[in-house]
Amino acid sequence: MRKLTRRRPLCAAATGVLLLVAVPVPAAAATHVVVIDKMKYAPVPPLKVGDTVVFVNNDMFRHTVTATNNKFNIDLMPGARGTLHINSAGTAAFYCKYHPGMRGSMTAK
């Protein structure tokens, strides 16, 4: 049987379109879990290019993680998780489309 080596680019739970595409992950890349609960995003830790951020919606409401510059959008039903691969350095601000008062940001070096 042929061995599958290709990575699944996105978590199936993420219904939004991620414009930060999957890239080969360096050995030192880390995965960071960011929980959404009680109408808030947990802080995103400092990131490096190649890292992966997994947003987990533990809240009772549907939320999104939407870039203010529209570069990515993850739509998360309650209990769902969505993955974002970091492929470039910089800072990205994001918010929830359904609850625009919910805001966060992430910075990758």
Added chain:
Amino acid sequence: MTRIALLISAGAALAIAMPVQAAAPTDPQIAHIAYTAGNLDVEAGKQALKMSHNAMVRDFAQQMIRDHEAVNAKALALVKKLHVTPEANPTSASLTKSADAERAKLAKLSGAAFDRAYIDNEVAFHKTVNGALASTLIPSAHNPELKSLLETGLTLFKEHQMHAEQVAAKLK
């Protein structure tokens, strides 16, 4: 003697009449008021989906239904866990009466007039409920889980109020 604060702005007075209650509400009464308020907004949202053809208004209504149903499901699960029976009280009865009257009034409207009236009422409704949550319901709640749920509810409903105000501004 604590009274349930009635933070009704002049614009909201016609839409929602909240009664005063002689003493601070108990947890079973608070649970009933919060559940009733959520349920009434779900009903209002369903009416909007039947009556409105405006995409912005329909999106708002769908969100109200989705969010309030989620809070109420959580509230039901919590009272079951705590073995608390929500207790009907004058505040929730009055909320229901006012919402019924508002629904009947809205049913006679159509098109842009309905959209404006629905959204204006949503602004007023959330403003009133948020005022009651902040000034009376949350401070009066004894159970920490109920208090926490109400606090999350207040954060959510403030978002709804802001959203409703934005939609109202766009409809004018």
